[in-house]
Amino acid sequence: MSVEIKTTSIEPIRQTYGHTQRRFGDKPATRYQEASFDIQSTTNFHYRPLYDHQFELYDPDHTALKMCDWYAFSDPRQFYYGAWVANRDAMQKNAENSFSFFEKRNLGSRLSDEAKQLVIKTLLPLRHMEMGANMNNVGIAGDAYGTTISQAHMFHGMDRLATAQYLSRIGLLIDDTPGVVLAEAKQLWMEDPAWQGVRRYVEDSFVIKDWAELSVAQNLVFDGLLYPYLNDHLEAELDELGGGDIAILTDFMGDWFKDGTRFIDALFKTLAAESEANREQLNRWIQHWHERAVEALEPIVGKAGIASSQALLAKRLTKLGLDTDAVASHY
Amino acid sequence: MNAKTSKRLNMKDRYRIMTRDLAWEPSYQRHEDIFPQEDFEGIKIVDWSQWEDPFRLTMDNYWKFQAEKERKLYAIFDAVSQNNGQMNVSDPRYLNAVKLFITAVTPLEYNAYKGYARVGRQFGGVGARIACQMQSIDELRHTQTQIHAMSHYNKYFGGMHDFPHMFDRVWYLSVPKSFFEDASTAGPFEFLTAISFSFEYVLTNLLFLPFMSGAAYNGDMNTVTFGFSAQSDEARHMTLGLEIIKFILEQHEDNVPIVQKWLDKWLWRGYRLLSIVGMMMDYMLPNKVMSWAEAWEMYYEEAGGALFKELERYGIRPPKFAEQTVIGKNHVSHQTWFVFYQYGHATAFNTWIPTAKEMDWLSEKYPDTFDRLYRPRFELLAEKAAKGERFYNNTLPQLCQICQIPLAITEPDDDTMISHRDTVHEGERYHFCSDGCRDIFHNEPEKYVQAWLPVHQILQGNCGGADMEKVIGDYYRIEMGEDNLEFEGSPEQRRWKQWKQAV
Amino acid sequence: MSRVFIALQDNENSRFIVEAISEDNPNAEVKHSPAMIRIEADDRLTIYRETVEEKLGRDWDTQELQIDMISIGGNVDEDDDSFTLYWNS
Ligand SMILES: [Fe+2]
Ligand SMILES: [Fe+2]
Ligand SMILES: [Zn+2]
Numbered sequence: 025m026s027v028e029i030k031t032t033s034i035e036p037i038r039q040t041y042g043h044t045q046r047r048f049g050d051k052p053a054t055r056y057q058e059a060s061f062d063i064q065s066t067t068n069f070h071y072r073p074l075y076d077h078q079f080e081l082y083d084p085d086h087t088a089l090k091m092c093d094w095y096a097f098s099d100p101r102q103f104y105y106g107a108w109v110a111n112r113d114a115m116q117k118n119a120e121n122s123f124s125f126f127e128k129r130n131l132g133s134r135l136s137d138e139a140k141q142l143v144i145k146t147l148l149p150l151r152h153m154e155m156g157a158n159m160n161n162v163g164i165a166g167d168a169y170g171t172t173i174s175q176a177h178m179f180h181g182m183d184r185l186a187t188a189q190y191l192s193r194i195g196l197l198i199d200d201t202p203g204v205v206l207a208e209a210k211q212l213w214m215e216d217p218a219w220q221g222v223r224r225y226v227e228d229s230f231v232i233k234d235w236a237e238l239s240v241a242q243n244l245v246f247d248g249l250l251y252p253y254l255n256d257h258l259e260a261e262l263d264e265l266g267g268g269d270i271a272i273l274t275d276f277m278g279d280w281f282k283d284g285t286r287f288i289d290a291l292f293k294t295l296a297a298e299s300e301a302n303r304e305q306l307n308r309w310i311q312h313w314h315e316r317a318v319e320a321l322e323p324i325v326g327k328a329g330i331a332s333s334q335a336l337l338a339k340r341l342t343k344l345g346l347d348t349d350a351v352a353s354h355y
Numbered sequence: 356m357n358a359k360t361s362k363r364l365n366m367k368d369r370y371r372i373m374t375r376d377l378a379w380e381p382s383y384q385r386h387e388d389i390f391p392q393e394d395f396e397g398i399k400i401v402d403w404s405q406w407e408d409p410f411r412l413t414m415d416n417y418w419k420f421q422a423e424k425e426r427k428l429y430a431i432f433d434a435v436s437q438n439n440g441q442m443n444v445s446d447p448r449y450l451n452a453v454k455l456f457i458t459a460v461t462p463l464e465y466n467a468y469k470g471y472a473r474v475g476r477q478f479g480g481v482g483a484r485i486a487c488q489m490q491s492i493d494e495l496r497h498t499q500t501q502i503h504a505m506s507h508y509n510k511y512f513g514g515m516h517d518f519p520h521m522f523d524r525v526w527y528l529s530v531p532k533s534f535f536e537d538a539s540t541a542g543p544f545e546f547l548t549a550i551s552f553s554f555e556y557v558l559t560n561l562l563f564l565p566f567m568s569g570a571a572y573n574g575d576m577n578t579v580t581f582g583f584s585a586q587s588d589e590a591r592h593m594t595l596g597l598e599i600i601k602f603i604l605e606q607h608e609d610n611v612p613i614v615q616k617w618l619d620k621w622l623w624r625g626y627r628l629l630s631i632v633g634m635m636m637d638y639m640l641p642n643k644v645m646s647w648a649e650a651w652e653m654y655y656e657e658a659g660g661a662l663f664k665e666l667e668r669y670g671i672r673p674p675k676f677a678e679q680t681v682i683g684k685n686h687v688s689h690q691t692w693f694v695f696y697q698y699g700h701a702t703a704f705n706t707w708i709p710t711a712k713e714m715d716w717l718s719e720k721y722p723d724t725f726d727r728l729y730r731p732r733f734e735l736l737a738e739k740a741a742k743g744e745r746f747y748n749n750t751l752p753q754l755c756q757i758c759q760i761p762l763a764i765t766e767p768d769d770d771t772m773i774s775h776r777d778t779v780h781e782g783e784r785y786h787f788c789s790d791g792c793r794d795i796f797h798n799e800p801e802k803y804v805q806a807w808l809p810v811h812q813i814l815q816g817n818c819g820g821a822d823m824e825k826v827i828g829d830y831y832r833i834e835m836g837e838d839n840l841e842f843e844g845s846p847e848q849r850r851w852k853q854w855k856q857a858v
Numbered sequence: 859m860s861r862v863f864i865a866l867q868d869n870e871n872s873r874f875i876v877e878a879i880s881e882d883n884p885n886a887e888v889k890h891s892p893a894m895i896r897i898e899a900d901d902r903l904t905i906y907r908e909t910v911e912e913k914l915g916r917d918w919d920t921q922e923l924q925i926d927m928i929s930i931g932g933n934v935d936e937d938d939d940s941f942t943l944y945w946n947s
Binding site for chain 1: 364368372373374376377378379381382383384388389391392395413414415418419421422425426428429439442462465466468469472473475476481484485488489491492495496498499500502503506509510511512513515516517518519520522523524529532533536537539540541542802803805806807812832850853854857858
């Protein structure tokens, strides 16, 4: 080919950026590597934050965990902005198809009253929890050191906003007058005794200062106990009550959780593998927040729901090199 | 949301349910513990629900639109790298504008990403929080698309290879670094006033449109494409800037003087920062777009005029020292290029004397200043260079404590006198380039005494010792003879000629 | 009186949008520069979904503007049927 003949004499003088080369070697780098590693300022910060005098602008000490190299974590999904957006656009298209299918076939009208009640009582209040998860993950993106950890939490946080919005759409879709069932669900979130444990858990998580502890409390423990219930048990319960069609609308949550788990697991595996001190710290946090999460979630998901989620979480923790005692002791 | 359900609700109601209604009034923790940064700046927010959402984008539409933009963008990047697109640029000197961009601007995008993530968590109002979050991921997008856009050029040209390392260390990059860190270390309301309003709304057109049109005129497909693509997010960011200012001003009259002070500070700081863009436009683009003075007139004087007229009813006046920018627009690009030319051994790009044709263009664009003040200087330097005595200045300049630009800019009322102010604070003397910068210092001396001034740091031995070659080569990672020095006779120029014969 | 403006990337899509804007805002001034079209008007400029749909010959969501819009001057008011830029002063 003539193009190739011509280009042979235009030789590159380097293969990639210097920092990328020092980390990965002198060879063409992937887009994830160039976009994610060693790009955040590390030194010569000019001013201390007015809101946080004890820290530098970007400071590894926003967590008690210590790492030699904060870029030891690499997102197994290799999400930089473009890859994340492309992936989520595909997910969004699927969800959009499901929502319009549900609507066109008027599947909402086939929903039994019991099933609808279960959706209002169990699923819809979670849109507020998702808003909390959004805040927590965006906060982590702000505090965490290094781009790979920060951006993965940022994407996770925006995903949570999307989930909150999809849950809201479910509420609109099964409603005769838009907004009524969502208001009902919000009332439960605010006042129903069964929901107060979860709301308290979320509000308490808002004041956790250590970002890694916050990610444990939200992403590893709470989601680890809640999502398997949503994806397995709730679906079955709805099916039994004649609400199986709802699964068309909540499917995306299962896919999303699977995807997010790959990042969360890789993160905690890396953090735990660094040192005994990190591992112990993580175990203490897991123990503490697991106990609280079980207490908060039990009124919503039931003892059986919790037990099977705990078994799954224990399995994950073993793989991550973390203790399962705390988790196992409960069932 | 395109489904039919949505048709039952209009866009505003739908958006309210999708965002505002997700938040709740907490009762297990106090508002001030959940949002601890909201109060300390003295801004009074009476009612967050008064917030007007600038754009009502839900995540599904966000993903849809952004994915479409990204697809188009990366298709161009692929095409450029597959076809040696770098060889289409007008002149190899053009690439120096790109080097300046990735070292000085791309890291700012990253800082914006982090800053908006913080504020996107810290604001007590959910509408404002989400607008900030979307901007945060957009800014991450800008960082990463810029890195990817330049990735191909970095393989063929110098000066781009260690941009994050350089950003943290190199003397002139402390100008953008200190600018943005000043904003990022401020409270959330000042951060938005600084970046969303003063920078994005008032000044962003002056940064992006010149770079992008410059790229278009000089055959740089990657930069044109990422620039316009990034700029399509910018319309959203600009609207956030205008909304936040109106919101703060409407919330409480006590907010007006605080905001006014911020506007004064950030316009001046932004103006100083943009002198680097002015120099890029007037001196670094082989094919010129418009002059810096013309751009300042069009994007600041005209567009800014309408804006400040709009804010008058809140009791806001145009920023202090704005009149000095109107005088300075005819000088600043020339003076800045002169500084970089002299210190061309310590820059991560090549410098040169404008060609005769380029000087004629400058005379035409700057009839009152160029022939009188700057042409003689450049002609003298050209003569010396022709005799093999290319001028490099080996003394270290005095930097302004605030903007960190060397003291080389002239007095507003006397263009033959370097402007120099100073002040004594707690027994120590501090130097400034202007009244504007000194004012900023006086308002917050505790903050600005902390500044990491590159020249001081070199003198104190914090940059690898007293040997400038070591500072430049080892500490800055500017490769001596490759990345820096005169363009004429440079390896860049030599390689370009060889490559041109190959295509 | 102040000028509002919108700048669009110069592409196929934008050409139809500009046509719609000119039709609905007779005193809008259209300025072409490389890769970019800038439309200015005194105080107010409105883009109507219906007109754009007519020009494009397909459904068009006012939010789609965000794909091609690169700069604006003025306050924004956006709903399902229109997108308006305006100054109060
Ligand atoms: Fe940006
Ligand atoms: Fe922006
Ligand atoms: Zn200064």
